[in-house]
Amino acid sequence: MKNIYAIGVGLIGGSLAIDIKKNDPNVIIHGISRKDATLEEALALKLIDKKASLEDIKNADLVIISIPVDATVKLLPTVLDLVSDTGLVVDAGSTKVDICKVVENHPKRRNFLAMHPIAGTEHSGPSAAIGGLFVGKTNIVCEVEKTTFKLQEKALKLFADIGMRIRYMNPEAHDKHIAYVSHLSHISSFMLGKTVIDKERNERDIFDMAGSGFASTVRLAKSSPEMWTPIFKQNKTNVIEILEAYINNLIHFKELMEQDDFEAIFNEMKNTNYIKDILKGIS
Amino acid sequence: MKNIYAIGVGLIGGSLAIDIKKNDPNVIIHGISRKDATLEEALALKLIDKKASLEDIKNADLVIISIPVDATVKLLPTVLDLVSDTGLVVDAGSTKVDICKVVENHPKRRNFLAMHPIAGTEHSGPSAAIGGLFVGKTNIVCEVEKTTFKLQEKALKLFADIGMRIRYMNPEAHDKHIAYVSHLSHISSFMLGKTVIDKERNERDIFDMAGSGFASTVRLAKSSPEMWTPIFKQNKTNVIEILEAYINNLIHFKELMEQDDFEAIFNEMKNTNYIKDILKGIS
Structure with missing residues (x-):
């Protein structure tokens, strides 16, 4: 593998470029982005070796697409049109159904690997x-x-070499389960941040009172809306289903408090403590 | 300060004991707990020097109460009855209104400092x-x-010496704001854990898919129900108020998704990104 084209040179594309280059200093990382300023930044940070454009993809041994998932759905067919018969195209999107669907009948489908x-x-x-x-x-x-x-x-081999474990799944199962263990967390975090900011808008120094617990639960509210809006759009059905379950659990908790049923509140928490075992090893 | 009595030798009581002893190796830390096994554990971990019982408090220069807030409300008047005229009693509870109220007319109120x-x-x-x-x-x-x-x-001086910044507040303001920046986070986290566990009860290996984002948002769901149930009970009004606001924000987010108003979804997130600046320095 010699010529690698990174479409999108942000968190994921840039981090992949760093590790791949470290493992094989002979590869040339070509960066592609809608914004030249982003490419200049990636060059300055030495994430990429060269700037490139879409037409150059014909020379690619590997194309890594790490851009918002709506842009991936739009761009992927064109990238497959352009890639050579021996070139590999991968994407790193947080949804998989729409992305796999848009190329299901593409003549170069076999040059594409869908991953997350x-x-x-x-x-x-x-x-x-x-x-x-x-x-x-x-x-x-x-x-x-x-x-x-x-x-x-x-x-x-490439992904094993940078330390990843591989797990196989169909796109429907991926999108359903990732709604549960990732997409919902982002909404809970964004709305937690919004709720507290709304309440404390005029009392900013109140956040002095916030400890690491608050910081941990609202951390994901720093995430990029450009990245996350299309994820929620593509995974709408699964996300709404799990969000509804979450809202119902919160309403139930509130009702238990209103009814002064603190024994039930205790049990709600006790039963969820089991998350300790589940999280072992996730970090 | 020579004889310090720690009522409760867990996370907070034990950690305070470690730092105080480090700063002044001459102090003797006496541990008090309902459970002898806890005291034996604290002794083995060298958090305390000796086991003690409530009656010994008459010899205390300082009593630190770090137990669930319902137990503090019950015990604090007795502790003040027992402490000498020169002894100081502090508590470390996550609620302050009920704790301050229970001793407001106690003859030794001036020997007590309420803190969090x-x-x-x-x-x-x-x-x-x-x-x-x-x-x-x-x-x-x-x-x-x-x-x-x-x-x-x-x-x-003692708390400055272990590195803390002091902030003054009345108990009502404390309980209101801490509901926003701490108590709500615990509920959001517990219910997030519950929601996902319920959905994935029969597919445990799905949690392989969970990343650090999920771990971060459900971290607080590992917290002790023994500690948190009485906090929610004592701070019921404030917690219900902010929980309701949170639920309404989540319902609004869900409705925007159902209406396919992803421009509004984008703006919800963009406006909350401002949490980045707020969180600077919290860790």
Whole structure:
């Protein structure tokens, strides 16, 4: 693998570039972005070696697409049109159904591998890229059987080399479960931040009182709306379903408080403490 | 200060004991707990030097009460009955109205300082105690004017010496604002954990898909129900008010999704991103 094209050079694209280059200093990382300023920043940060444009993709051994998922759905067919017969295209989007669907009948479908590295942070843009982001993290690969075997092998070796565990799943299962364990957390966090900011708008120094617990629960409210709006749009059905369940649980908790049923409140918490075991090893 | 009595030797009591002893190795930390096993654990961990019982409090220079807030309300008048005229009693509870109220007419009210060190973690018990927990953290002191000046001075020096910033507030303001920036986060986290566990009860390995974002938002769901149930009970009115606002924001978000108003969804998130600036410095 010699010529790698990163479409999107932010947190995920940039971090992948750092690790891949570290493992193989001979690769040339070409950056592609709608905004030249982003490419200049990525160059300055040495995330990429060169700036490139879409037409250059014909020279790619590997194309990594790490842009908002609505942009991926729009761009992916064109990228597959452009890539050579031996070129591999992967995406890193947080939704998989729409992305897989848009290329299901593409003549170069076998050059594409759909994946989702579970390794974000709440930061975004080239300056958020860090080395070692993927060590020990899970990379969910969808519809692996639709990718040419040789390109599968190439991709899986590359991601194993940067420390990722691979997990296979179909796009529907991915989108459903990721709504539960990732997308909902973002909404809970954004709305928690909004609720408290609304209440304390005129008393900013109140946040002196906030401890690490508050910081932890609202951390995800720093996430990029550009990235997250299309995720919620594409995964609307699953997200609404789990959000409704969450709201109902909160309403139930409030009703228990209103009824002074603190024994039930205790049990709600006690039964959820079991999350300790579940979280072991996630960090 | 020579004889310090820690009533409750868990996360907060134990961590205070570690730091105080480190700053002045001559103090003797006496531990008091309902459960002898807890005291034995605290002794083994060297959090305390000796086991003691309530009657010994007459010998105390300082009594630190770090037990669930319902137990504090019950015990505090007795502790003040027992303490000598020069002894100082402080509590570390997450609510302040009921605690201050129960001793407002106590003849030894001036021997008591109500405080709330904002420095918890989601862990509990003696094994959760750590050195340096309070460095750079805020200690909220309520009704400082009701404490004898000399004992105020003593207490404030002690807490400054372990690295805390002091903030003064009345109990009503404390309970209101802490509902916003701490108590609500615990409910959002517990119910998030519950919602996802309920959905995924039969598919445990789905949690492989959870990343650090999920871990961060459900971290507080590991907290002790024994500690948190009485907090919600004592701060019921404030907690219900902010919980209702949170639920309404979540319902609004869900409705925007149902209406496909993703421009509004984007703006909801964009406006909340401002939490970045607010959180600077909280960690």
